[in-house]
Structures are given as structure tokens and as C-alpha cells.
Amino acid sequence: MTEPVPLLELEQVAVAYPNGRTALEGVDLAIHPGERVVLLGTNGCGKSTLLRILDGLIPPTRGAFRFAGRRVDQHTLQDRGWQRDFRQRVVLMFQHPESMLFNPTVRDEIGFGLRHLPESERAARILHWADVLRLQDFLDAPPFELSGGEKQRLCLACLLAVEPEVLLLDEPTANLDPRTVGWLLEWLRERSITSVVATHQMALVPQLGERIVILSNDHGIVFDSRSAGGPPDHDLLVANGLAYG
Amino acid sequence: MPSSHPLRFAFYLAAVITVTLIHDPRMLLLVLAGLLLLSGTGRPALLLRAGRPVLWILLLLSSGILVMGWLTGQPVLHALLLINLRVLVLALLTAWMLRDVDLDLALARLPRVRRWLVIVRGQIQLFRRLAQDYRCAQKSRTVVAPTMHQRYLGSAAIGLAALDKGVHNAEMVTQAMRSRGALHD
Amino acid sequence: MHIPDGLISPQTYLPALVVAVPLWWWAARGFARQVGDEALPRLAVFTALAFVLSSLMLPLPGGTSGHAVGVGLLALVFGPWVAFLTYTLVLMLQALVMGAGGITALPVNALAVGFIGAWTAYLLFHFLRPVHAHFAVLAAVFVSILFSALLVALVLGLQPLIAQGPDGSPRFFPFGWSVTLPAILLPHLFIGAAEAALTLLVWRHARRRCWIPSACGREA
Numbered sequence: 001m002t003e004p005v006p007l008l009e010l011e012q013v014a015v016a017y018p019n020g021r022t023a024l025e026g027v028d029l030a031i032h033p034g035e036r037v038v039l040l041g042t043n044g045c046g047k048s049t050l051l052r053i054l055d056g057l058i059p060p061t062r063g064a065f066r067f068a069g070r071r072v073d074q075h076t077l078q079d080r081g082w083q084r085d086f087r088q089r090v091v092l093m094f095q096h097p098e099s100m101l102f103n104p105t106v107r108d109e110i111g112f113g114l115r116h117l118p119e120s121e122r123a124a125r126i127l128h129w130a131d132v133l134r135l136q137d138f139l140d141a142p143p144f145e146l147s148g149g150e151k152q153r154l155c156l157a158c159l160l161a162v163e164p165e166v167l168l169l170d171e172p173t174a175n176l177d178p179r180t181v182g183w184l185l186e187w188l189r190e191r192s193i194t195s196v197v198a199t200h201q202m203a204l205v206p207q208l209g210e211r212i213v214i215l216s217n218d219h220g221i222v223f224d225s226r227s228a229g230g231p232p233d234h235d236l237l238v239a240n241g242l243a244y245g
Numbered sequence: 246m247p248s249s250h251p252l253r254f255a256f257y258l259a260a261v262i263t264v265t266l267i268h269d270p271r272m273l274l275l276v277l278a279g280l281l282l283l284s285g286t287g288r289p290a291l292l293l294r295a296g297r298p299v300l301w302i303l304l305l306l307s308s309g310i311l312v313m314g315w316l317t318g319q320p321v322l323h324a325l326l327l328i329n330l331r332v333l334v335l336a337l338l339t340a341w342m343l344r345d346v347d348l349d350l351a352l353a354r355l356p357r358v359r360r361w362l363v364i365v366r367g368q369i370q371l372f373r374r375l376a377q378d379y380r381c382a383q384k385s386r387t388v389v390a391p392t393m394h395q396r397y398l399g400s401a402a403i404g405l406a407a408l409d410k411g412v413h414n415a416e417m418v419t420q421a422m423r424s425r426g427a428l429h430d
Numbered sequence: 431m432h433i434p435d436g437l438i439s440p441q442t443y444l445p446a447l448v449v450a451v452p453l454w455w456w457a458a459r460g461f462a463r464q465v466g467d468e469a470l471p472r473l474a475v476f477t478a479l480a481f482v483l484s485s486l487m488l489p490l491p492g493g494t495s496g497h498a499v500g501v502g503l504l505a506l507v508f509g510p511w512v513a514f515l516t517y518t519l520v521l522m523l524q525a526l527v528m529g530a531g532g533i534t535a536l537p538v539n540a541l542a543v544g545f546i547g548a549w550t551a552y553l554l555f556h557f558l559r560p561v562h563a564h565f566a567v568l569a570a571v572f573v574s575i576l577f578s579a580l581l582v583a584l585v586l587g588l589q590p591l592i593a594q595g596p597d598g599s600p601r602f603f604p605f606g607w608s609v610t611l612p613a614i615l616l617p618h619l620f621i622g623a624a625e626a627a628l629t630l631l632v633w634r635h636a637r638r639r640c641w642i643p644s645a646c647g648r649e650a
């Protein structure tokens with residue numbers, strides 16, 4: 001029986017920036033539907049870059065990125081029909097929520113990704129997610145007036161309202177209060193959504209996902225619990241700056 | 246006053262140009278009175294808001310005009326009233342516009358401009374906070390009053406941090422908008 | 431050099447607007463061509479940056495400080511068209527969002543400071559760069575600020591000549607060149623020097639970081 005086609009696949013992906021700095025090197029990663037992946041690594045190892053490749057924002061300098069079996073390259077990214085479909089299915093929450101907010105009000109912000117829906121359904125979804133993420137009092141406020149935590153909850157609301165297949169999260173708990181963190185962890189557990197979460201918070205790793213992938217300072221994957229058959233040991237974590245010992 | 250905000254904004258722009266075409270102080274006084282009458286409640290606050298930004302320049306100009314009149318012996322009352330009233334009427338129009346025109350509603354038919362404005366305002370907040378953090382940090386480390394060179398270095402540090410953040414944020418916001426499908430609308 | 435509304439005559443600002451509009455269109459078109467569909471977010475962030483740079487404090491003798499303009503720095507780092515466009519947008523923000531007014535003076539300010547100032551800085555820098563890069567930055571920014579100040583002084587001083595009542599009394603800005611030129615140019619000698627020094631400090635660091643090709647230390 002052949003293995004199912006991965007939903008997200010990176011094959012020998014390398015990314016180098018115009019100034020010559022290496023962001024990723026020789027990354028092989030296959031993520032199947034429903035998998036919950038936790039991406040670990042120290043600052044600057046390439047976690048954010050990897051997430052952006054998975055979101056079709058940065059083309060690899062070398063290697064290939066495939067989504068649902070189709071290679072994603074510059075031509076694919078210029079195909080508006082494909083882009084629209086991809087953007088509905090894969091969403092990324094950026095590390096700094098300010099980057100993501102550009103609509104006049106919170107209501108418009110949540111509704112932005114729902115413009116293809118009938119007005120009644122759109123309005124209902126906006127209210128639902130505003131309620132779930134405790135933003136109902138801010139619906140008519142401009143996003144830039146919200147606090148850091150409120151902005152991050154708003155970003156979550158915007159992305160989840162779209163009902164994506166893949167959720168990519170870059171340090172999602174950085175600005176969230178414990179209540180919202182708890183809600184997010186529970187929500188991720190209950191859904192069969194595919195997720196890739198980049199984080200520093202080791203304590204939350206078991207709740208964020210079953211599969212652990214560690215990026216090393218050399219910008220390649222140094223550990224994958226899927227192939228290793230178990231979690232990383234302490235020495236490996238220490239060697240990669242993820243634990244003290 | 247039109248109820249539609251785009252119309253109000255258009256009225257403001259038209260009024261500003263019209264006022265610069267009026268050269269009779271009596272007419273300007275009527276316009277001033279009319280604006281105050283139509284502005285509804287909060288007239289004193291509106292007048293204060295209008296007058297504050299232009300107060301010093303009007304004082305300076307008026308003093309200059311009076312001195313010029315005294316030196317040349319020419320009558321200056323007409324010019325004095327005309328310039329002061331015109332500047333005040335225009336300042337009042339601007340203050341009224343700020344108070345009663347919702348720019349977001351005024352730009353309702355220009356979604357890309359609205360988005361641009363939202364991003365600008367959000368980013369200004371970030372940059373301002375950055376500059377404030379730098380200034381506070383510099384202040385907290387200052388035991389002896391800084392030299393001129395140190396003050397320059399302090400300002401340069403803010404400028405560089407802002408440039409750095411500007412280049413970085415431009416990339417981030419672009420990618421975030423692309424990620425949410427906003428760039429291929 | 432913020433000029434409130436009511437001091438510049440329609441005989442000045444309307445022709446200035448006629449000159450500025452095609453230049454704005456050209457700048458916007460060029461920017462959109464350069465960055466494609468990324469124009470909106472990039473322009474928004476650069477406008478915010480220009481806004482904050484224009485509020486940078488310039489230390490002046492006596493413990494006082496003034497405000498930078500920032501156009502010179504923007505021109506050297508991002509190019510004169512971007513500097514012109516973002517400075518214009520900053521003027522619009524100040525007039526219409528922050529409530530500082532000056533909407534009638536906007537085309538004059540945009541042309542004098544945003545366009546002439548930016549291009550003066552840019553061209554002079556590239557002309558003097560083979561001599562000495564640091565000197566080129568200092569001279570470019572200093573001259574661009576003085577040149578912009580000169581233009582503003584000339585425009586203001588022109589008002590009593592072109593906009594006067596039947597009795598010869600001024601209808602807008604009331605003083606001629608004998609007042610505006612020294613009143614505006616003299617302080618800008620200091621402001622220009624201060625901003626040139628500040629720009630050099632920032633430019634040197636930007637060059638070392640090499641995150642913008644035009645400021646990269648690889649070049650001479």
C-alpha cells in the first residue's frame with residue numbers, strides 16, 4: 001500500500017537571503033493531514049522562514065515545496081486561482097500581530113477572509129469568533145487601538161474564521177494570556193486540523209503536538225520524532241539550546 | 246452639514262479653497278460666525294482646538310504687521326484682520342473636520358486607501374513606541390548631562406532603529422497581507 | 431517648515447498643485463512598477479517611517495533641539511522618488527489626520543522639500559561620492575535643506591507681490607524677501623548642519639549593516 005501524499009512537503013529545501021545569510025539548509029519534511037507538529041529551535045535557526053515557505057510566501061532558493069502533491073514555485077504563486085484556494089486552506093499567524101492587521105475595524109478584520117460567503121453567514125461567523133476570542137466589545141474599534149494580547153487574539157480569530165485545513169503558528173503564545181493559551185491548546189487538541197507550531201515554550205510542547213521537529217543552528221533538521229520513534233532526549237535539547245544542563 | 250462623510254470631507258476641501266478666495270474681513274467674520282453656529286455643541290473646545298496650533302504664528306505675524314505699519318506709516322488694520330481671520334477660519338474648518346468627519350467612512354469607497362491608512366496609523370504607533378523606549382532607556386542611563394555628541398548618538402540610534410524596523414516591517418506587513426490573500430484582490 | 435493654511439495664495443498653491451500632481455503620479459507609478467502588488471503595504475510602512483523620522487530631535491547648541499526633516503536620509507536610502515512620495519503622504523497625514531492643517535501649503539511644501547530637497551540630496555551625494563563618501567552625505571543633506579528653505583522663503587516672500595489688495599496691502603503672508611530670506615535661511619543653517627550630521631551617523635550604520643544595496647559598504 002502506497003503512503004498517502006503528504007499535505008505539505010519540503011524536499012531538500014534551502015533558503016539563502018540576498019545578503020548571503022543562510023536561513024535553511026537541506027530541509028526534508030513531510031506533513032500529513034491531521035498531524036500536529038511542534039517546531040523547536042533557538043532564535044535565528046530558521047523556524048519563521050520554514051513557516052513562511054509552508055505558507056507559500058518565500059520560494060526556496062534550492063529544493064522543492066509541495067502542497068497536496070503540487071509543486072509550489074514562482075509560477076504557481078502567480079496563479080490567482082491557486083492562490084485564492086491555497087490562502088483559504090493554509091493560514092499563518094505571524095509572530096508580531098501588528099504585521100497582520102490592516103482593516104479599519106475588528107469586524108472588518110475578522111470578516112476579511114470571509115468575503116466570498118453570503119452576508120448572513122459572514123456576519124454569523126464574525127460574531128461567533130469574536131465571542132469565542134472575547135473580542136465582542138471591540139468589533140467597531142480599529143485594530144491598532146487594541147493591546148498586544150487583544151491583537152494576537154484578533155489575529156487568531158481572523159485565521160480560524162476562515163476554517164483552514166492547515167494552521168501555521170509562529171510563537172503564538174508569546175503575547176497571549178494564560179486563559180487564551182489554554183483555550184488554544186484545547187482547541188488544537190479537539191480539531192483534526194493540521195498544524196505546525198513554532199515555539200520556545202518547552203512546557204507546552206506535549207500539548208501543542210505529537211510530533212517534534214528540531215531545527216539546529218546549522219539551519220537543518222537535527223531531530224524528527226516521527227523517524228526517531230520517540231521524543232528528543234535531554235542531551236539533544238541541551239546541544240540545541242533548548243534546555244539548560 | 247451633509248450627513249454623508251465623503252460629502253463632508255469634500256465640503257471641507259471645497260470650503261478651504263473658497264476661504265482663500267475671500268478677501269473681505271467682514272465676510273470672513275461672517276463665515277467664522279456661521280461655522281461656529283453650525284458646529285453644534287462644544288464650540289469653545291472647537292475654537293480652542295483651532296486656535297492653539299496657529300496662535301504663535303498669528304502673534305508673530307501680527308506683531309510684524311504692526312511694526313511694519315508703525316515704521317512705514319501705512320494703515321495695516323485691513324491686512325491684520327484679513328490675515329488673522331482667514332488663518333483662524335481655516336484652522337476652525339480643520340478642527341471641525343477632525344471632530345465631525347470620520348475619515349474611515351469618508352474613504353469608504355476607496356478600500357485600498359483605507360487599508361493604507363490603517364497600516365500607517367498602526368505602524369506610526371509602533372515607531373513612536375520604539376522611539377519612546379529608546380529615549381527612556383537613554384534617560385534612565387544618564388547620570389551626567391550628555392554632551393552634544395552623545396545627544397547626536399542618541400538621536401542617531403533612534404533613527405537607525407526606526408530605519409531597521411521600517412525595512413523589516415515593510416517585509417513583514419507585505420508577507421502578512423499576502424498570506425491573508427490581500428495582495429491578489 | 432510647516433506653513434499653516436491661509437498664508438499661501440491660490441495664485442501660488444493652485445499652480446503648485448498642477449505641477450505636483452503629475453510628479454506624484456509619476457512617483458507612484460514608478461514605485462508600483464518597482465514593487466508590484468506590494469506597493470500598498472510597503473508605501474504604508476515607509477510613510478510611517480518618514481513620519482517618525484520627521485519627528486527626530488536634532489540637538490542644537492544651548493541644549494535646545496529642533497526637528498529633523500528626514501527627506502535627505504530617505505532619498506539616500508530609498509531613492510528620491512520614494513522620499514518625495516512618502517514625504518507628501520506625511521504632509522497629508524499631518525494636515526488631515528493629525529489636524530495640523532496646511533492642506534493649501536501642501537503642494538508647495540511637497541515640491542520644495544519633498545521633491546527638490548530629495549533630488550538635491552540624491553544628485554549631490556552621487557556627484558560628490560567619488561571625492562569622499564562621508565563628505566558627500568554631509569554636503570548633500572546640508573545643501574538640500576538650505577535649498578528647500580530658500581524655496582520656501584522665496585514662495586512666502588512672493589506673496590505680498592502677487593496677492594495684494596487694491597490699496598497694495600497684503601492678502602496672505604505679509605512680508606517680502608527682505609524678511610523671509612534671513613528669517614528662514616539663518617536658522618536653517620544650523621538645522622541643515624545638525625541634520626547633515628545626524629544623517630551621516632545613521633547612514634554609516636546603515637551602510638555597515640548592508641541591508642539596503644544603495645547603502646552597502648561594498649560600494650566606494
